[in-house]
Amino acid sequence: MNKSSINPKIRPHGTQEPKKEVPQAGTETNDIVSNNSHRCVLIVDDDSDFATIMFDLLSLEGYQVQLANNATEAKQILTHFMADVALVDLRLGQDSGIELVNKLQQQSPELLCVMMTAYADFETAIMALRHGAYDYLCKPFHPEKLMMTLRRSFEHIEVVRAKIVAEDALRRSQKMEAVGQLAGGIAHDFNNQLGVIIGYLDFLKEHHAGGGKPQQWVNTASRATSRCIDLTQQLLNFSRKQKNEQIVIDLNQELVKMDSLITHSVTPSIQIESFPEKDLWSVTVDPGELQDALLNLILNARDAMPNGGKLLIKTNNKVVDQNQAAIIPGLNAGHYVQVIIRDTGQGMDKAIMDRIFDPFFTTKPTGEGTGLGLAMVYxxxxxxxxxxxxxxxxxLGTTFYLYLPRTKNQKKPVMNAVASDNCLPRGAETVLIVDDEPELLRLADLRLSNLGYHTLLAENAKQALKYLDSHKDIDLLFADIVMPGGTDGYTLAAQAVKKLPKLKVLLTSGYAPCTTQDKLQNSFTQHLLHKPYGNDELAHSVRTILDKQLRTSEAD
Incomplete structure (x- = not known):
């Protein structure tokens, strides 16, 4: 190595590392690449001239470099210099390079160490590698050999970091899946109890229709129950995998519709800036769910800026290639409509960011937040x-990046007419009611009996099948989906239809059903009655199923 061709420029020990250039805020991919491309090298060698030559060479190549002449200096430098690779001489005067490697890796576990030595024998190389060194350089070495070793070292670092990120994303995904199932189960049980409460409140409203304090009490209880229903719906929105009714929408137009709502949702001290993409691609979603998700992100931004600030809302057409998808865990390559919502608020540290999508996690004071908003968005x-x-x-603030797949379906949305009846529809048919919750079973019986229907009650599938064998005049099976005993509502419905081919089926559930490839099962869920339901919802659903089938039979 020609020492005279390089001007030694030794940076004094203890000085701060050069300031890294920070990418412009909002460039999501650049942020990630920047975090993974710190090329910081620590040189540990008691030969000052040799170390100086390497310092100048690596500095010219763009590396950030610090020098240490002994073990004590090396350990001290690592307290303020985040080195990725350490080039450690095997012999450091009275210190051992191999022992130093062990100590440095204990101090900085992610540090990659490369041993350097003038003792070019096979046994020395094996000894260095066995004691934790990643690679081995034999002095004297050509600059290109050094560069190749460092390139290989940093490639290894990137692979390890990518693996850690992928494993972390997998663990998070599995955790969210498990939490989602738990949340859905809780919502199901809670909805059953709310169904009982809302049902009897409906009856109390009828008995106290004349007004007065009793009616006020009932109305207050009904409003509180409605808030509980909204809360369980948020839990179900987080946990369920099935989509609601979807239509093709222009996201820019949806934001325009929400303009007044957004303005009134934030404080006057927050300045709103919108940057809609021209000719934005369409997406296929449920508009109500989309608005809920966007509003939750906006409310989250508002709460992060109690003293005011700026709220930026931007839409983009985004093409994500394989390389970009590789550095954003959970994002697949494809064409997306991207929504960016950025605030200039308090920001979050990593500990909070790791939990923001967890149900019930909130940094707000007790009573000021449910912790379900961002979980619902997720x-x-x-x-x-x-x-x-x-x-x-x-x-400095927070930026959320929302990706929704571009749709290829350009069909216009069809608005469904909403029928309104002042009187609840009645009937005289025979209905078999199946529910493992005794209170809900009695309540459904009371509701349908008051509407004129003849009812049979079963607490499980086994009882229901006995009724189907002994009563051939049953017109409708009204059954809960989730039941104990190994036979759920889908299985019961399939067996019932085999016994009575003309039987009509209405299923109900406090939990969102999953989509399947079973055509018969999917046909049962087309008119699913979601718990908790009111008298009017039950009356119209039962009558709709019976009349639809009746019209089909008459047409035949």
Whole structure:
């Protein structure tokens, strides 16, 4: 190595590393690449001239470099210099390079160490590698050999970091899946109890229709129950995988519709800036779910800026290639409509960012937040094969990136007419009611009996099948989907239809059913009655199923 061709420029020990260039805020991919491309090298060699030559050479190549002449200096430098690779001489005067490698890796576990030595024998190389060194350089070495070794070292670092990120994303996905199932189960049980409460409140309304304090009490209880229903619906929105009714929409137009709502949702001290993409691609989603998701992100931004600030809402057409998808865990390559919502608020640290999509996690004081808003947004993106990512810096603000797949379906949305009846529809048919919750079973019996129907009650599938064998005049099976005993509502319905081919079926559930490839099962869920339901919903659903089938039979 020609020492005279390089001007030694030794940086004094203890000085700060050169300031890294920070990418412009909002460039999500650049942020990630920047975090993975710190090329910081620590040189540990008691030969100052040799170390100086390497310092100048690596500095010219763009590396950030620090020098240490002994083990004590090396350990001290690592307290403020985040080195990725350490080039450690095997013999450091009275210190051992191999022992130093062990100590440095204990101090900085992600540090990659490369041993350097003038003792070029096979046994020395094996000894260095066995004691934790990643690679081995034999002095004297050509500059290109050094560069190749460093390139290989940093490639290894990137692979390890990518693996860690992927494993973390997998663990998070599995955790969210498990939490989602738990949340859905809780919502199901809670909905059953709410169904009982709302049902008897409906009856109390009828008995106290004249007004007065009793009616006020009932109305107050009904409003509180409605808020509980909304809460369980948020849990179900997080946990369920099935999508609601979808239509093709222009996301820019949806934001325009929400303009007044957004304005009134934030404080006057927050300045709103919108940057809609021209000729934005269409997406296929449920508009109500989309608006809920966007509003939750906006409310989250508002709460992060109690003293005011700026709220940016931007839409983009985004093409994600394989390389970009590789550095954003959970995002697949494809064409997306991207929504960016950025605030200049308090920001978050990593500990909070790791938990923001967990149900019931909130940083707000007790009573000021349910912790379900961002969990619902996460569930929404997953249901529609999208993705959500977040970048945040404490004291500077937070940016959410929402990805929704571009749709190829350009059909115009069809608006369904909503029928309104002042009187509940009645009937005289025979209905077999099946529910493992005794209170809900009695309540459904009371409701349908008051509407004129003849009812039979079963607490499980086994009892229901006995009724189907002994009563051939049953017109409708009204059954809960989730039941104990190994036979759920779908299985019961399939067996019932085999016994009575003309039987009509109405299923109900407090939990969102999953989509399947079974055509018969999917036909049962087309008119699913969601718990908790009111008297009017039950009356119209039962009558709709019976009349639809009746009209089909008459047409035949």
């Amino acid at each position: 569930g929404f993106t997953k249901r529609y094969n999208g993705h959500i990512n977040v970048k945040s810096t404490t004291g």
